[in-house]
Amino acid sequence: NAGVTQTPKFRILKIGQSMTLQCAQDMNHNYMYWYRQDPGMGLKLIYYSVGAGITDKGEVPNGYNVSRSTTEDFPLRLELAAPSQTSVYFCASSRVGAGANVLTFGAGSRLTVL
Amino acid sequence: LAKTTQPISMDSYEGQEVNITCSHNNIATNDYITWYQQFPSQGPRFIIQGYKTKVTNEVASLFIPADRKSSTLSLPRVSLSDTAVYYCLVGDAGNNRKLIWGLGTSLAVNP
Numbered sequence: 001n002a003g004v005t006q007t008p009k010f011r012i013l014k015i016g017q018s019m020t021l022q023c024a025q026d027m028n029h030n031y032m033y034w035y036r037q038d039p040g041m042g043l044k045l046i047y048y049s050v051g052a053g054i055t056d057k058g059e060v061p062n063g064y065n066v067s068r069s070t071t072e073d074f075p076l077r078l079e080l081a082a083p084s085q086t087s088v089y090f091c092a093s094s095r096v097g098a099g100a101n102v103l104t105f106g107a108g109s110r111l112t113v114l
Numbered sequence: 115l116a117k118t119t120q121p122i123s124m125d126s127y128e129g130q131e132v133n134i135t136c137s138h139n140n141i142a143t144n145d146y147i148t149w150y151q152q153f154p155s156q157g158p159r160f161i162i163q164g165y166k167t168k169v170t171n172e173v174a175s176l177f178i179p180a181d182r183k184s185s186t187l188s189l190p191r192v193s194l195s196d197t198a199v200y201y202c203l204v205g206d207a208g209n210n211r212k213l214i215w216g217l218g219t220s221l222a223v224n225p
Contacts, residue, residue: 004157035215042201042215043158090157101148101205101213105157 002026006091006106013081013113021076021109023091031094032074033058033103034066036087043090049074081113118202123220132189134219136202139183144206147178147185152199152218161200162187189221197223 007022025032030051035043045058049068063085065077074093078085088110092103119137126132138147146165150158162169164176164185175188189196201218 040217042217044215045213088155092157101146101203102160102163103150103158105159108155108157110155 004091004093004104004106006089006109008109009107010110011112013078013111015081015083015113017081018077018079019081019111021078021089021091021111023074023076023106024072025074025091025093025104026072027093027095027104028071029093029095029104030071031096032068033092033094034064034074034076035090035092036060036085037090037108038087046076046089078111081111083113085111086113087111117214118204118216120200120202120216120219122217123222125222125224126192127224128193129191132192132196132221132223134187134189134200134202134221135184136187137184138202138204141182141204142206145204146206147176147182148203148205149174149176149187150201150203152201158201192221192223194223194225197221 004025033048034046037043044060046064047066049055052068052071055066055068068074088108090108091106094103148163149161151161152158162174162176164178166178169176177186199218199220203213205213
């Protein structure tokens with residue numbers, strides 16, 4: 001199994017550009033998450049989804065949008081990129097129930113906004 | 115929300131046992147305690163999860179006292195490859211979107 005796959009691994013954007021970070025999981029997990037991690041810091045939740053068609057904001061949602069049309073995919077859209085969005089982005093997934101705190105993470109997408 | 119407190123950094127040597135303690139004084143009845151490991155430029159990786167007493171798997175042990183206000187991750191005989199940041203998280207499995215990731219404990223294993 002591939003687990004959680006994120007693309008691209010690296011991207012440089014100019015201020016004001018938009019892009020989509022892709023995330024796919026093949027574990028049939030209901031829950032999916034997008035986090036960002038700034039240097040030397042812990043992870044901050046941007047958006048999460050408890051199933052196809054259901055998404056909700058996390059701690060730092062401003063400047064981002066998500067959709068969840070299938071169980072497998074959870075893309076993160078950055079509109080009008082700003083330097084403050086320079087970060088490493090991690091997608092994760094988990095199952096429901098007692099295992100819901102056991103998150104499987106992707107390898108990360110490093111984004112630089114210049 | 116159960117906030118956790120853990121040491122910012124620890125140093126050890128190869129072959130030693132490392133114990134990292136996490137405080138979570140306001141842990142709720144339904145909360146589980148979960149530990150993750152993160153290497154530079156990688157996503158966190160699940161290590162171990164517990165609710166009470168002791169849990170052991172092939173890589174670590176987790177000790178949780180009866181009052182559950184703290185927990186200790188024990189790494190037996192560490193090697194250089196165990197150098198990483200270790201995060202302690204506390205949360206209700208039904209509300210895991212509210213998991214708070216602190217700064218973690220940066221463990222340095224020296225030769």
